[in-house]
Amino acid sequence: MSLNESVIENVALDWFEGLGYACTNGLLIAPGEVGAERDSFGDVVLVSRLREAIWRLNPAIPEDAREEALRKVLRVGSPSVTQSNRAFHKMLRDGVPVEYSRADGSIAGDHVRLVDFGDVTANDWLAVNQFTVVEGQHNRRPDIVVFLNGLPLGLIELKNAADEDATIWSAYAQLQTYKAEIPSLLHYNAALIVSDGLQARIGSVTANQEWFKVWRTVDDEDGSPVEASKTALELEVLIKGVFARERFLDLLQHFIVFEEDPDSGAVHKIIAGYHQLHAVNAAIEETVRASGMADRNVAREGIGQYWVGRMNDGKPGDRRAGVVWHTQGSGKSFTMLFFAARVIREPAMQNPTLVVLTDRNDLDDQLFGQFQRCHELLGQMPVQASDRADLRDLLAVASGGVVFTTIQKFLPEKGEKMPCLSDRQNIIVIADEAHRSQYDLIDGLARNMRDALPNASFIGFTGTPIEKTDANTRAVFGDYISIYDIQRAVADKATVPIYYESRIAKLSLNAAALPKIDAEFDDITEGEEQNRKEKLKTKWAALEALVGDPKRVALIAQDLVTHFEKRQEAMDGKAMVVCMSRRICVDLYEALIKLRPDWASAKDDDAEQEKGKSCVVKVIMTGSADDGPEWQPHIRNKEKRRKLANRFKDSKDPFRIVIVRDMWLTGFDAPCLTTMYADKPMQGHGLMQAIARVNRVFRDKPGGLVVDYLGLADQLKHALATYTESGGKGDPTYDSAQAIAVMLEKHNVASDMLHGFDWDKWTTGTGAEQLKLIPAAQQHIYEQQDGKPRFVQVVTDLSRAFALCAASDEATEIRDDISFFQAVQSALKKHNPNTQKTPHQIDSAIRQLVSKAITTEGEVIDVFTAAGLKKPDISILSDQFLSEVRGLKYKNVAAELLAKLLKDELNIRTKRNLVQSQLFSEKLKKTLNAYHNRAIATQEVIEELIKLAKEMDAATKRGIDLGLTDDEVAFYDALAENGSAREMLGDAQLKVIAAELITQVRKSVTIDWTLRESARAKIRVLVKRILNKYGYPPDLQDAAVQTVLKQAELICADVETDRI
Template sequence: MTHYVTFMSQTHNENSRVKIPAVLHLMRLGYDYLSLKNANWDRQTNIFPEIFVDSLCRINPDLPPDDARRLLADIRLELDNEDLGQKFYERLTNQSGGKKLIDFQNFDNNSFHVVTELPCINGDEAFRPDIALLVNGMPLVFIEVKKPNNKGGIGEERERMGKRAKNPKFRRFINITQFMIFSNNMEYDDGATEPAQGAFYASSACGKPVFNYFREEHKLNLTELLDTLSDDLENNVLQDNNLPVIKHSPEFISNKSPDTPTNRILTSLLCRERLSFLLQHGLTYVKASQGLVQKHIMRYPQLFATLAIEKHLANGGKKGVIWHTQGSGKTALAYYNTRYLTHYYAKQGIVPKFYFIVDRLDLLKQAQREFTARDLVVHTIDSREAFAADIKSAQTLHNHAGKAEITVVNIQKFQDDPDVVARNDYDLAIQRVYFLDEVHRSYNPKGSFLANLNQSDVNAVKIGLTGTPLIGVTAGNVNTRELFGDYIHKYYYNASIADGYTLRLIREEIGSRYKAQLQEALAQLEIEKGSFDRKEIYAHPHFVHPMLDYILDDFAKFRKTNQDESLGAMVVCDSAEQARQLFEHFQTASDHNFTAALILHDVGTKEERDQWVKDFKAGKTDILFVYNMLLTGFDAPRLKKLYLGRLIKAHNLLQTLTRVNRTYKSYRYGYVVDFADIEREFDKTNRAYWDELSNEFGRRNRQLQPAIQNRRRNRTGNC
């Protein structure tokens, strides 16, 4: 474990070991140190009025100082809103009207300052962030630091920040803060359940902030990014913080290194280019359930994927694949890119029109919900005629408010229609950008929607999204790269597990007694029926009844062990008939208190199936019995136990397993009970994907960690 402190004394606390070195590093990044002694700031907002007015008059040459002061009064009122600062953020990023708060076109034209211990006071309540960054006099970012190996770890700050965020007296200070950085100057412990050590970033929140890891993917030129700091400037900071005694200590000199965990994340997020990017494009407000508003910040793989897309387009690329593991936020990535690519094309005088292509109605609805929650205006299309009419239109915006828009297209009914669009359907004055979801599916490259898309608008940008691309050559499948282009960016499951976005899985073998029961049942059925149909045997009551008994007993013990009645389960059946028989036996069994739903394409109406799925997500249903449905594109974090009743191969196996890998509460694992002996197939598939990564990206990937741990069980009872 690496950390950057050794000397223990009263002078070497978190201030001298982390905070002051961080302040000096920020000064090297171009932030001017501002002493609070004799400084003047507005105690209600912590905005520095002189810097604010001077900066706004500089970046808005026609703005009178009195108008800038009135603007400050307006901001003070906006920061009182119970909206997590959304109204203020809209003002902050607005670049029209002659009243810009930040000049994003010439970011260096703004004022940048760093202060320490800026007090956030309202009545008798107060807190003092260790470091605050001012942009044009506004405290938009703050940094909390702890010494390495501090009691409670960096998670202690997360708890403390959660309490502050819930305090209405601190509303203005939370609302003006765009994002925060927390560090105890240690390297990450990738195996930790909760972030305890390292340097993390988070957007402001109504409660506990969500800690995000940051792993730099670019080789930054520190010679260009970091200025040389004079002795006089360093001495002024040390003197102002009553720490001149540490100047020549080896520990202090070591802690000033750009390579410490704290200073690395400061460089990555707070150098001018990245700060401008995050403030303008990396933050979004999301309408959650019950009308609550959340503030999200780009995850680092989304950030680097966005920059990779920009580079790809700048180099003349028109298509490519984003290979990001399931659960990593690919729909959110598409949303962020509607914003960023609008900005990218605007600089070229081009108006883009965005499409999000799916091949199932439930995925259309899911994408519509996610985009709408982020305040995108969403149009939906699920017919050939509507799609043809849309692409003939030169209109890029349909709403009168001028809000950003995206069109979500479900091609399920017309993906193989050779006449879906004609070559002259497209208006060449518009730059169309297509995000194609789930491109691991078997798109037919000839005589299909995709072929027509390629032929009809050769200038269109097509970006495929998948967590499991089709690799190699198999019967009936086309290699994803051959069809959609090279990988633009990748983020595999081992990184997602290390970053806490998805969970590692535990594979549980079924108990030896139950195996014996099944073998006995199969042998008896073979004697009775002679030559038999496999699906018929596996759906026979002699097989189904002990299987269900095992599942119910195991799931009851799973909930009891975890003391959590909210946990859900899914049974992936060998056939649709087995699913029916399991569900029928479930309904007649009287020795359990569980509820369940049977999800098959020919059971119930579409509306009823949708409601059953919603009930499961809401915790009203305990167990789902499925065959082919819900194995992809189904996201229910409470689903933590998967009973796998048949062998699924290649990318379909990974898709199925990841139904239980979503983060939920403080669980470290998703659990797979293996009735089908998937171990060999998983190892083969996983190695094929890792070879694909290695061939594409060389040896830059961190060592592959097992996504599935095996647990062999031999217990009494029904096992």
């Protein structure tokens, strides 16, 4: 049995059946069938099942109100798929709002439930394969649709694991087609799945390709999440991990959120990852335990690099819920949001008050903004304390509320002790980055919080681990309850790896003093806001003077320009420069502008004002009127900084380099940021937080790079030691020397494959000489065993490594070689239609470099031009063209080129003429097998291919000679395949039969006729009747009917849509 999509479908349905779903084929419930559950193919909701669920789940609501709720669900559609999806999800989660009259005449407001989130068995679960949907002029048949109470919440698109061209990303492309052509199905969707049977990804209706993510956990026998084995099929893990009925209800209710961009208005739908869902659920259990509000026991074992469970020594009522450590860039803010929304709805917590705590105003604003934009999930609007008095007023409530504040607002009035603001048990303090020095229970700010909220429970979220020696943080929050480390985040493609490159600007400094200065300054300024801290930085004065020496700044500016421009050639991205002081930020800006005047910013920070200009670099810092005129152009208010932040996040905006001191180093996500230039003493968590700015996933970004100008290697080692001591796995950074080593190794392999071939003319020759090198190099590669696939792969690996270290001296030395290798690789790939890659398999930066490398005098080298031929159009089989192919100098290139053209032509014919395509395909396969096995010489294979080309050309002309259309020729060939029938009836009679067949079959096909046996039987009877009518030999009819049916499937594939 061959492996195909239907086999994968059936296996998937078996898994759904094992989870308690009913399973059926879409044909059995299609309109017109005995078991029909749809009035038309345009219906995407199984209305009878939905009506039954509404009646069953809402017995106390009047029938008219229930019918009105049903109508609202069915009318959810709007011009925007995203807006419709958002509106429906609110109905799904919260119920459909209705009004009805009470017995006394008053109006009652209520919500009609569509789903019972508390009882799995109260719902109707169904998985349907081959579910045809017709909308407008489009007819599509998704592979598997998952229904909950008749609502199509899951959509799974499958591709064949055995077909190298059918990948999960071709399944993703199919989903985008559904979104455009049958949007009504997407209005109700909760989760989209793509898979080839082996790989599998889950995403939302708004997710780009890079945000379709893997799911790695399933439930064990006691219901706890466990990591699937490495040999488990990703599709099986995803189906069992996401669609297990209790899990799916949990996901629908608590772990889907819509966020609207405040500037563009674009809405993004976010589905929690497996690490977020499990972490939040464990955190809920621990919070209930720590608060003493109810007894919980959720002890679990660690499960490899992804760990979630009960913290060590956690006791009921100890008010320490624990710490969630999820590495930077893996969605920590959303994890906090999901936790907040989930704990608000936790019955045991009795409508808790949440206090969300940060240690800086800008972080408070960022996190508050995100919670505010996602308030629908919270079920309430969060509030932000403006000062100490406002904080006390906000906490003086009986229950409920989500309050944002900085830790500094928990300071008592001068000379007084911190008063008790509330002694309720159901107050939860949620701390962002729960490892700061402020959390000191003796006389620090944590003591003030305990005095103000003596019975509150504390939970911390952090992107970096707690140091072993940090007893304060553990005393306040407890130990870890979930760890999602760098190794797993990179493996899941939740983040990209970070590479480290040392380019130290020589300076006489005591390296050992750098971290001490940083740490001492933090201790001295504990509890101070940023403006006050600025005035206290006297400790940095001497060091700042050395680092900011004009000669050194000029040296760094020159290196930075060179490095950035080289890096831009290999990887299009943005850069952040971190300086020690605001003075150095401004001085570096001036030094950069001196070298590149066109990089200067316009006075107006409006993007429209700068459209069409370079405006590459800007400084982002705070300040006041006292700072002097030379600094004023760089000092902006909060609103202007917010607009610039959005511009920097836009990969298309010309604003490409930002210079900062402290701003944007934490809580700032710019996925297109690829490089950080560090020229500031940093250590520990601050260093780890800063470098993580470059680890965000973005399109085909292979990794981020940190360039060190000050000597941070020791601090990185110390931070890494803390990381590994805490149980995390995976290096936070990779030395760029690793990328250089890989690049040089792959360069050697590629060079060895071209041993004996001279490509010096690539750099010294004329355009024509460069052009001629490519087919000659192809010939050289073709002559080697498996030369083509080996060369393509090694150059791909080489290009990836080069993109990560393009500015290094080693990369510069071999740059020209790489451009030549890429040009040959590009030509090789053009020759072979079977080496198709997904659009995102090779980094976009690498593709740009390839394009640049193979450009000569403004023209991109084309494979036909390089081979010495004019690029053919539809006349590829003309005698002139075949003669030119025969005369090509490089015979291997000629053979590969002609084989490609014939395969392309066969692909076209396969869709129209079954008999012709099978005949010619066999001949081509036989010839190429002999060629690849070296059974015949290259010149012989060219002659065989030319002979085949002429036969194909003759077959095309035969239809013209017979006076038949392409479709009629296809049926004619199906009838004439048996030679005796042709001899008996003659060409004239077969032409008449073919013409009538095409006319009658087109009239008779219906939607899904190829899948319905009853419809196929009807077509068979029709064909036999026509054959009998014209005296087609009875003993040959069965074979003819089967061939005609197969041909009809090909020709009518698009007829169904035309008829609808």
